[in-house]
Amino acid sequence: MERVQSRGESFVGFGKSQEVAIRAEQSAREFLGKHADLIGQTVIDIVAQRESALALDKYGQRRLEGHANDNWSRKPGITVYVTPDAKEAVVRVFERENYPVTQEQIEAVNPNTWAFRFPRGVYGMGMGGCQLYLEASEDWEKSNKAEKPFVLGYNDIVRVEGDANELWQNVNYQWDGTPKTK
Numbered sequence: 001m002e003r004v005q006s007r008g009e010s011f012v013g014f015g016k017s018q019e020v021a022i023r024a025e026q027s028a029r030e031f032l033g034k035h036a037d038l039i040g041q042t043v044i045d046i047v048a049q050r051e052s053a054l055a056l057d058k059y060g061q062r063r064l065e066g067h068a069n070d071n072w073s074r075k076p077g078i079t080v081y082v083t084p085d086a087k088e089a090v091v092r093v094f095e096r097e098n099y100p101v102t103q104e105q106i107e108a109v110n111p112n113t114w115a116f117r118f119p120r121g122v123y124g125m126g127m128g129g130c131q132l133y134l135e136a137s138e139d140w141e142k143s144n145k146a147e148k149p150f151v152l153g154y155n156d157i158v159r160v161e162g163d164a165n166e167l168w169q170n171v172n173y174q175w176d177g178t179p180k181t182k
Helices: 017-033 041-065 084-097
Strands: 078-082 106-110 113-118 122-126 129-136 146-153 157-162 167-169
Touching: 017 041, 041 167, 078 084, 078 122, 084 113, 084 146, 113 129
Parallel strands: none
Antiparallel strands: 078 113, 078 157, 106 113, 122 129, 129 146, 157 167
């Protein structure tokens, strides 16, 4: 198996970024359009594009900081980054439940973070934690059927990266697992 590597900051242009950019541009055009007799169309276009880019940058930063998370999987395939204590708890659950997880699916990323790779896994956040499933059905997008569940608390998870560009980033950690200073 290839080495697990976090995609770091590559999630900026995903999530709701397109919606955010479109709303910002529309808002700028709507406001400036009220003053079209004072401002030429070229200026309106430039300002609207700039507002779109600024909104996209701001959204991307919020996403990386954990303030614009994707709270569930759209498609199977996840990598879950957890604290060292959570890693031990997860391994105990896998042993108790007899889940077939190989050592190749678990990797130390750095002293703060362990990664679990589940090629067919999915997640859903809510109620103070994360419901994870090791195996989602082939038709996950339609059926939402999955097997082999386990739960982690928010504080146990550093980050969840989905293969369909989903991202859940804990606000208390940097993307590499380093705790944020308060």
